[in-house]
Amino acid sequence: MKAFSTAIAVLCGLAAGPALADLRLCNEASARHSVAVGYKSGDQWMSEGWWNIDPGKCATVISGDLKYRFFYYRLLAKGRRFEHEGYGFCTRTSAFTIEGDKNCADRGYTNSGFRQIDAGDARDFSFSFTDAVSVTEPVEAAPPAAPRAEAAAPAEAPGTWGEPYASGAALFQDCVSETEAPFCTFHADGTKFFVYDDGRTPAGVFRAMRTYLPGTPIEVRGDLEAIHDRTADIVLRRVIPRAYDTWDNTLSRMQGTWYSVDDPNSQFNIIGSELENIYDGAFGAREYLSMRDTCEHFDGGNILVRMDEETGDVMCYSIEELGAFNMLLMYLPRANFHEFRKLD
Incomplete structure (x- = not known):
């Protein structure tokens, strides 16, 4: 024992x-x-x-x-x-x-x-x-070595800053530089991850992320530093683009501003994996988008999940139609349809 x-x-x-x-x-x-x-x-x-x-x-x-x-x-x-x-x-x-x-x-x-x-x-x-x-994970000093030609320092060993984490199905969101602590974000596993430019994540990783468009499919490796309700802080060692899968292609076609056919004042704007609600010009709740095989007690695959950024409330939809300028969603709990048109 x-x-x-x-x-x-x-x-x-x-x-x-x-x-x-x-x-x-x-x-x-x-x-x-x-x-x-x-x-x-x-x-x-x-x-x-x-x-x-x-x-x-x-x-x-x-x-x-x-x-x-x-x-x-x-x-x-x-x-x-x-x-x-x-x-x-x-x-x-x-x-x-x-x-x-x-x-x-x-x-x-x-x-x-x-x-x-x-x-x-x-x-x-x-x-x-x-x-x-x-x-506490010790940070070992590097042994003496001959001078090297490259200027970039090697990435820290896995586990240096927290629990090792990897995702082969992440989606880049954005980078924000106009703050005291610049950061980039991506979505994976139903979570929004924040990567802070504080010297721990290699500069090359930030240079790469700053070239990506919102919704770019990426693979990431790093250390999970902190977990919050619907977000997490991570120190990255590696980020590379990956091939588009079915959800990535669907999300790409959903980018832009949409309005409800039933009430044109009801609109939303999708950028990357985030949806911002707008009503009569006033901004409302922000939601995180993902595609899952199950949502609440619904299953069957390819379910669009909209999660409120503040409350964590989840809404489940099936995508019935998605064209260049039209989208038809079915709200699963009630099986009622919502039709949208694209503004841009």
């Missing part, structure tokens, strides 16, 4: 009087961590994340009486390596609740390593993690 000397488990709820029954994770490490959990629900394994927990704080990750003995957790933090124990669950970079722990990659997820929590027969349990299970 493995000794859990690297974390502290505290059994709660022994005092007299009513108590809230749940599973809480507490951060006794020295850095903020993003936390995901795995657990049994009926006859199905579930995984869920992410909770951002500051040092000295706790978060309730499972509410209600605990019905099982074992639970599992995974940590992410900037510049750290999580010491997992080989228990595998499906995850993704954005917020998630995933049923099942099998065939993660086939379903568009990542199979990630977790550690085990033994809650015994407690109905209420608190568990604290420490720096011992989220190890």
Whole structure:
């Protein structure tokens, strides 16, 4: 049996009087961590994340009486390596609740390593993690070497700045230079990624991204630095263009400004993977676009997903028609049609 000397488990709820029954994770490490959990629900394994927990704080990750003995957790933090124990669950970079722990990659997820929590027969349990299970990655100095002709420094080793990450299905969005901290963005795995020009991502990567148009298909490799609700910060080592797939071609044809046939004042503008709503000239909510095999409880493939940037609310559509100047969408929950015409 493995000794859990690297974390502290505290059994709660022994005092007299009513108590809230749940599973809480507490951060006794020295850095903020993003936390995901795995657990049994009926006859199905579930995984869920992410909770951002500051040092000295706790978060309730499972509410209600605990019905099982074992639970599992995974940590992410900037510049750290999580010491997992080989228990595998499906995850993704954005917020998630995933049923099942099998065939993660086939379903568009990542199979990630977790550690085990033994809650015994407690109905209420608190568990604290420490720096011992989220190890700071040392940045090794380069050994002395003969002068080299090239001016560019080599990229840092994978894992230097966080959890290694790669995507072969990313879409470039834009670069913004008119700020104190210039950055570029791309979309992948239902998440908007921010790459900051702070000296960690090689200058050549930024030079390449600044030549791309919104919606350019790219492959990326880097270190996942931080995860937020619908966005993430990443330090890139590599970015290259890739061939267009079915979704890339569809998105390319959707670029531009569209108006509703039923109400011409209702419009939206699509740039890259982002849709900005406009009504009577006033800008409204921004949405992230993606194509998935499933959306909510709908499946069948090639489903257009519109996710609100602020709330994370999701709307599911099928694309019935898409021409040079016309688009017909079917809103899946009600099976009603929305027809649009292109302005430009």
